[in-house]
Amino acid sequence: MNIFIATQMIKVLHAPICIYSAEGDIIQCLEENNGKKLIEKEDFSIEISKTIPCIYVKENGVAFCLMWVQEEGYFLGLGKIRIYDFGDEEASQYPYCQKDEFATIVSILWNVISGKEVGVGELWAKNIFVDISDVREQITKNVFERQESGQSHNPYAQELRELDSIRRGDIAALKKSINETYSGNIGILASDPVRQYKNLAICVITNATRCAIEGGLNPEMAFSMSDSFIRNIEDNMTEPVKIEKATRDAEFEFANAVHDLKGQGNDNPLVMQVRDYVFCHIHDAIRVREIAEFIGVTPNYLSEQFSQAMGMTLKQYIINEKISSSENLLKYTDYSLQEISTFCAFSSQSRFSVYFQRKNGITPAKYRKKYKKTRNE
Known part of the structure; x- marks a missing residue:
């Protein structure tokens, strides 16, 4: 020893x-x-x-x-x-x-x-040992009762259409699949009605998360969205009708997120690696050579391929992503402009303001004021 x-x-x-x-x-x-x-x-x-x-x-x-x-x-x-x-x-x-x-x-x-x-x-x-003999007994009972009564679960084909619409970012198809009528019933996931709808929400959002990732959404972003949607339902909702609505809203958020990625190199593995890297390092001073080293290509090759696929330089993409991150911080947090500039790793607050105004046409301070006014109206 x-x-x-x-x-x-x-x-x-x-x-x-x-x-x-x-x-x-x-x-x-x-x-x-x-x-x-x-x-x-x-x-x-x-x-x-x-x-x-x-x-x-x-x-x-x-x-x-x-x-x-x-x-x-x-x-x-x-x-x-x-x-x-x-x-x-x-x-x-x-x-x-x-x-x-x-x-x-x-x-x-x-x-x-x-x-x-x-x-x-x-x-x-x-x-760790878990006795599942009771579960096997319950499975047998459930199958027998459904076969005896002629009841069935909601159609799997409908579920596939619903999930595929999220994977493709197709909002119209998602609406259509949700509005379908069918003879089957949702499974019973809990004896308590509220717990039933919460458990169902977890299942639906979990599946939607995976489909959004398959559609090109950054995994870390998708998982963070999933965590937030589920925690909101778990912590703040006790009415089944609101739980159902929040679940559907989450599906549409995922579908919209995938839809917004269309034309952004979803079919290009190199671009997707870049996007994932930038997302995970958005609070760092990101350099092209560091991304190239991480992926295993030369900086020149990376910049050329990225520009061809995305129609913009990699440096501009990094700046745009940092500005997008700062927009959310301005909308939903009370961090100061200096703090947000630092979080997004701009060299100075003035440089942050220049890039922000170039993209949005107004200063960060006016953007925050405008958005908070809109939210309060």
Whole structure:
């Protein structure tokens, strides 16, 4: 057992790592404990495998791991920690290590100890058990009842048409698919009516998100939109009719976003890589050579290909995207002009104002005043 590596992992785990006897007695703590709670002898009452790391997680998210060191004849214990950034009062007393980071540490140490590889997904699959026998029984019951009554779910073909319209950014087709009439029924996703509509909203928005990405929308933008739409429904809505409306609005937002990308190189892999890079680095001082290096082409080649596909220089595209980002910040936040200029990585506020006025015909200050006046009317 490489004690040095285990000791170094403490800095990442933020929790104790100790050596235990087969009976659960502490043999050695690899670092001074400083009052943190350790795995106790009574924790060894659970069934512990010696062929794979044993991870135990309480209902409140407090976790620990025990792994058998065959050559030395002892257990290496990691934790206790909490693997979620929420929990009850008891959980808050434990140091935090994000769930998959914790599993990654376990995976690395297990490889050091045993020479064997075990992935993060496999670790959780081997240690977390969920009884789905009741679900299988419910599936059988649902299928029987629908077959007996002659009822069916909403047609899959209609759903495909709806999603395809988002993928293509076709607003008219989306309206048409939503207005279709059919004999099937939406599935029952919860016994509580409000929860039913919220669960359905999550399903619809999730599918719409993936289709928008397939249509060319930047993944990070799509996921951020999805997060916001779902959180708004989850946190602020309790009326099914409003939940349904918000769900449809989200679909149209995605379709519009894809529609606005038409003619912007959606069929050009190089352009799409550039767009994704610029989106993710919009708060940086983006340079053409950095994008070219990231993609793996020369700056001259990148600039030439981009200009041919988009009808504008790459530098102008970067400026336009920064101005578009600043427009949203002016509309929806209270950040000062200087702060927005800094966020968008302009060399100065005056340079930001020049570029902004060149694109919009008015200064950032007048743009904000005009938009907020429109919103308040």
